[in-house]
Amino acid sequence: MNNTSESNKPINNLEKIVSLCKRRGFIFQGSEIYGGLGSIWDYGPLGSELKRNIKESWWNKMVLERKDVVGLDSSILMNSEIWKASGHLENFTDPLVECQECNQRWREDQLNGKSCPSCSGVLSEARLFNLMFKTSIGPVEGDSTTIYLRPETAQGIFVNFNNVISTSRKKLPFGIAQIGKAFRNEITTGNFIFRTREFEMMEMEYFVYPGEDEKWHKYWINECLEWYKSIGINSNKLRVRQHDSNEMAHYAKATADIEYDFSWGWGEITGIANRTDFDLKAHSKGSGENLSIFDENTNQHITPYVIEPSIGIDRTIMTLLLDSYREEESINAKGKNETRVFLDFDPVIAPIKIAVLPLSRNESILPLSNKVYDILLKSKIISGAIDFDDSQSIGRRYRRQDEIGTPICVTIDFESLNDHSVTIRDRNTMLQNRVKLIDLELSIDKQLSGNL
């Protein structure tokens, strides 16, 4: 399987991050013990927490904290007629060229020259390659049973338009949001989880009055930027790039990408498209169902325009990892210079919020350590995973927590038994603060400025 890289630019911290992700349990190669599968990745214990926090933050901001947006969870497998009507069967393609010498395949629009980047061989004429994965439904294979894995979650929203309106009674403008997997048989993949064949998206279709679409397009570009800032991404490394007319998807009137300045160059992490009434009209025609909304202001049926913010979760994770990776020179407990690595995650998305670390495995401090763990577990100010780790030396445990981005460690020592106090250690400054057990929650809340 062809596995070419997004670009040949220097990769800086990428290799270190790939190694950290495997070593600490964020991301593993899919099917690893069988040699892997091209550009498919599995999320480990920490990766799955990180992903869950990202989804929760987005869902809270885009659905729960708004009156005008509702959620949906539609199926991955859908009737093939949907992909015919939406234009994906015809247009969801990339230009594919094949090397006549080494048989490697490339995306023609991503090549710099006219010959094979691998062996300089002669390339074939380009042909359009559809990126949708095919499978078949039921026990008989054949054209009539061919179905596709969805390449975007959006179509599940459009085909449920009438169902959602009649049950939620929303009026324009309103949105339908969903989070789910999408699949694309990409010709070229690479840069770790940046371009993969199976990935997860957070999408919203926001339906508006025709004529108000451009105003709402700007609004959603801004909302997406604000969300990225709210999860701690450095806004100086984000930019908005408007698509040229020749790069727009078949359904779009205008598209703006939010891009991040990766170590290999600017890369798209979110697309915000003005899809007009293309999809609702296409499915009205394809299905024979009238996908419009009755507008009480004008006493007319309207086919709304739609603005679509579409965020790749895996690319958001890639961004967070690169954006938060820090190396600094420090002196360890033995007085030796060492490079300290930490992930400067915002507490909102950090996979582990707090680590409880008994100084040693000595039985005398275990009951108090368990009590501290219990207090934090039941605390209303902390929502998310809390770690309990009593293995290895305390120095190594701090290093591990730094590397996985845990904002705070709470250490219980022998003195704690007498003074009913514990030590709070801050990830970024490494400053340690002694606090009374009864003030623990308050101190943590203060230290993280209520950001948990």
Ligand code: GAP
């Ligand atoms: N429904 C609109 C849509 O699918 P898109 O720009 O093709 O738009 C939206 O995809 C987002 O999905 C992208 O901004 C990117 O973050 C993510 N994405 C797309 N293809 C991807 C891939 N092969 N691997 C990982 N993420 C991908």
